[in-house]
Amino acid sequence: MHRYERLDGEGVTLALTIAPRGAPRLLYWGPALAPTADLVAWDALHAPSWREAQPDAPVSPNIFPVHGFGWMGPAALSGCAQGGDGAVDWGACSVRRILDAQHGDALAITLRDPRLGLRAELEWHLDADSGVLACTSEIHNDGSVPFALANLAALSLPLPRWAEEILAFAGDWALEGHPQRFRAPIGSWAQINRTGRTGFSGASMAVLEAGAGDEQGRVLALHLAWSGSHRLGVESSSDGGRIAQLEALLEPGEILLAPGECHRTPFAYACFSDAGLNGVMARFHPFVRRAILPRASSGPRRVHANSWEGVYFDFDLEKLKALADGAAALGAERFVLDDGWFCGRRNDQAGLGDWRADGERFPQGLDPLIAHVAGLGMDFGLWVEPEMVNENSDLYRAHPDWCVHAPGAARPGMRQQLWLDLARADVRDHLFAQLDALLGTHEIAYLKWDCNRTVFPAVSAKKPAGQAIARGGYQLMDRLRARHPRVEIEACASGGARLDLEILKRAARVWGSDATDAQERARILRWASLIVPLEAIGAHIGPSPNPITGRQLPMQFRAAIALFGHMGIELDPAKLSAQEQETARAMIALYKSQRALLHSGRLYHGFSEDGAQLAMVVAEDGGRALALALRLEASREAICAPLRLLGLDACCDYSVDLLAPWPAHAAKRLAQPDLWRAPRIFSGASLMQGGLPLPLNAPHTAWLIGLQRR
Numbered sequence: 087m088h089r090y091e092r093l094d095g096e097g098v099t100l101a102l103t104i105a106p107r108g109a110p111r112l113l114y115w116g117p118a119l120a121p122t123a124d125l126v127a128w129d130a131l132h133a134p135s136w137r138e139a140q141p142d143a144p145v146s147p148n149i150f151p152v153h154g155f156g157w158m159g160p161a162a163l164s165g166c167a168q169g170g171d172g173a174v175d176w177g178a179c180s181v182r183r184i185l186d187a188q189h190g191d192a193l194a195i196t197l198r199d200p201r202l203g204l205r206a207e208l209e210w211h212l213d214a215d216s217g218v219l220a221c222t223s224e225i226h227n228d229g230s231v232p233f234a235l236a237n238l239a240a241l242s243l244p245l246p247r248w249a250e251e252i253l254a255f256a257g258d259w260a261l262e263g264h265p266q267r268f269r270a271p272i273g274s275w276a277q278i279n280r281t282g283r284t285g286f287s288g289a290s291m292a293v294l295e296a297g298a299g300d301e302q303g304r305v306l307a308l309h310l311a312w313s314g315s316h317r318l319g320v321e322s323s324s325d326g327g328r329i330a331q332l333e334a335l336l337e338p339g340e341i342l343l344a345p346g347e348c349h350r351t352p353f354a355y356a357c358f359s360d361a362g363l364n365g366v367m368a369r370f371h372p373f374v375r376r377a378i379l380p381r382a383s384s385g386p387r388r389v390h391a392n393s394w395e396g397v398y399f400d401f402d403l404e405k406l407k408a409l410a411d412g413a414a415a416l417g418a419e420r421f422v423l424d425d426g427w428f429c430g431r432r433n434d435q436a437g438l439g440d441w442r443a444d445g446e447r448f449p450q451g452l453d454p455l456i457a458h459v460a461g462l463g464m465d466f467g468l469w470v471e472p473e474m475v476n477e478n479s480d481l482y483r484a485h486p487d488w489c490v491h492a493p494g495a496a497r498p499g500m501r502q503q504l505w506l507d508l509a510r511a512d513v514r515d516h517l518f519a520q521l522d523a524l525l526g527t528h529e530i531a532y533l534k535w536d537c538n539r540t541v542f543p544a545v546s547a548k549k550p551a552g553q554a555i556a557r558g559g560y561q562l563m564d565r566l567r568a569r570h571p572r573v574e575i576e577a578c579a580s581g582g583a584r585l586d587l588e589i590l591k592r593a594a595r596v597w598g599s600d601a602t603d604a605q606e607r608a609r610i611l612r613w614a615s616l617i618v619p620l621e622a623i624g625a626h627i628g629p630s631p632n633p634i635t636g637r638q639l640p641m642q643f644r645a646a647i648a649l650f651g652h653m654g655i656e657l658d659p660a661k662l663s664a665q666e667q668e669t670a671r672a673m674i675a676l677y678k679s680q681r682a683l684l685h686s687g688r689l690y691h692g693f694s695e696d697g698a699q700l701a702m703v704v705a706e707d708g709g710r711a712l713a714l715a716l717r718l719e720a721s722r723e724a725i726c727a728p729l730r731l732l733g734l735d736a737c738c739d740y741s742v743d744l745l746a747p748w749p750a751h752a753a754k755r756l757a758q759p760d761l762w763r764a765p766r767i768f769s770g771a772s773l774m775q776g777g778l779p780l781p782l783n784a785p786h787t788a789w790l791i792g793l794q795r796r
């Protein structure tokens with residue numbers, strides 16, 4: 087006798103079949119079913135059919151598959167009992183509804199193997215308001231001998247047949263967010279990250295039906311909320327079965343569960359959309375805003391001025407004051423002093439670990455600078471990299487064994503630094519005391535928390551410890567946040583290598599990339615925003631020529647891209663021409679007038695037939711919108727295809743305003759510039775069907791379009 091459980095959330099239903107033995111099967115995940123939907127009949131219709139060369143009892147994918155009794159696909163759990171085996175055989179499954187005040191509908195699923203003494207506890211929450219699924223698995227050793235855990239998936243999701251394509255992301259330093267889309271091979275595909283950080287390739291992926299795009303088609307988007315090594319995988323078998331799996335990576339011997347012990351995975355998040363990738367954002371963004379981002383970050387996102395690309399390590403107090411003066415004059419609201427302020431730090435080879443102001447650079451400490459910044463009406467932020475130590479530091483000289491290392495083996499550096507062993511409570515206590523003193527004695531509103539190397543070898547106390555090191559980082563951050571709840575944290579890891587939803591439970595935003603080149607940043611923002619809303623992705627106006635790519639871009643274009651993230655500036659304002667300063671000032675003012683909309687509305691991405699791009703935020707009530715019409719590569723057609731807007735109310739009229747400052751070179755090609763000196767009225771239907779014929783031929787053109795419903 088089978089039982090059925092369903093979870094319902096905004097426009098979607100997820101149904102599970104619970105067989106007398108074994109883990110539940112995913113019966114349905116798609117558009118909402120009627121409360122009366124006959125799951126029994128649906129299940130009977132989809133019962134696995136018999137075929138040659140398979141176990142006598144058909145084995146179909148379930149949500150927690152294990153090896154040993156006929157399942158040949160990937161296992162959600164594998165390992166071995168000491169002196170025994172690892173053939174897990176789940177008995178009866180029990181499912182309880184749990185009250186989840188935050189999210190709504192949730193199921194607690196318990197599986198037991200009495201022979202091995204294993205108990206798995208899975209939680210599946212379907213957020214009522216957004217339809218986002220949150221899953222975690224926990225394995226308990228209820229037996230009498232240790233169990234060596236080899237893998238434990240946070241989510242194993244049997245995929246529907248339409249999910250034929252994979253969208254994943256490749257990245258490297260300053261090269262984040264390169265989409266890769268391909269047909270799922272028969273066999274297995276996996277993105278495996280062994281860096282001990284979320285990584286430049288991120289922790290998000292999607293499976294899609296062929297032809298699905300921004301606006302149309304079915305998609306399942308998946309994300310692992312974990313700032314460490316991990317695996318995102320899809321395995322397809324030749325019988326058409328396909329399963330996606332998300333898990334934090336375990337090293338051999340890392341988790342040895344003694345009797346009575348348990349191990350829990352990070353959360354995996356997923357959603358179904360039948361409105362393409364824009365539908366994914368429509369589910370994830372409200373969810374992340376409400377259920378993930380820390381409360382402290384809910385106010386208006388201040389315009390940052392970050393010192394890094396303005397001065398790098400080359401500064402003294404006077405230079406910083408001048409930088410702050412210039413930034414304030416452009417409209418910055420927060421001054422963030424980046425790397426280089428602490429003991430002995432003149433380059434990236436010394437000082438990490440000694441979180442006290444450098445006596446030569448700041449003879450009277452940080453306070454004179456902080457006071458100067460406050461006098462300009464800005465608050466103050468400071469860069470730290472707490473998990474790291476340079477060999478050339480007082481901390482390392484005092485505690486050479488506090489770094490992650492394998493005793494007796496080499497200690498390979500990266501950026502001349504070593505990772506501190508945050509699995510150790512004494513190391514965490516020391517770092518907490520240093521950072522607590524810093525925050526307790528200065529008016530610091532913000533910490534940019536960087537992390538510029540990967541973990542190798544991930545060893546603590548002579549044992550593999552990737553999990554414990556990553557969790558130690560969370561613990562340190564949590565303790566600091568509890569003590570200083572008003573201090574906002576930005577998560578940065580050589581740019582965008584820590585973009586995940588577990589760090590975003592603690593950090594107000596992530597630094598999207600070290601690529602401040604607006605052309606690169608446009609791509610990075612576009613794909614980071616598949617899961618994360620714009621306000622939580624830092625984007626700054628950088629110098630031109632750009633220090634990384636050498637590309638020269640107009641200020642208006644650079645600023646328009648930064649405006650579609652959490653905007654900041656990261657350059658020396660004194661090096662800007664008067665015209666550039668005026669443009670930057672105007673664009674920053676524009677950001678301030680639009681941020682309430684940008685950071686609460688619904689984001690859409692789109693394309694014109696000839697490759698111009700659209701990013702557009704529409705207010706929840708549809709009354710206002712801001713569109714960014716963008717061209718990165720020159721059009722091959724002399725007259726551009728009109729750019730169709732998205733998300734408007736087809737039945738209403740909108741007043742449409744080409745917001746100044748206009749892109750200078752493109753503005754010369756406006757057919758009727760005078761027409762646009764004041765807002766024009768057009769119907770939502772014509773803007774979405776006919777589109778706006780703006781001059782968008784040349785590369786690096788950006789128009790900002792304000793819309794107001796009439």
Ligand code: DGJ
Nearest residue numbers: 394424425578580581600
């Ligand atoms: C890497 C970050 O991504 C940069 O923004 C900057 O903070 C440097 N580290 C400083 O070392």
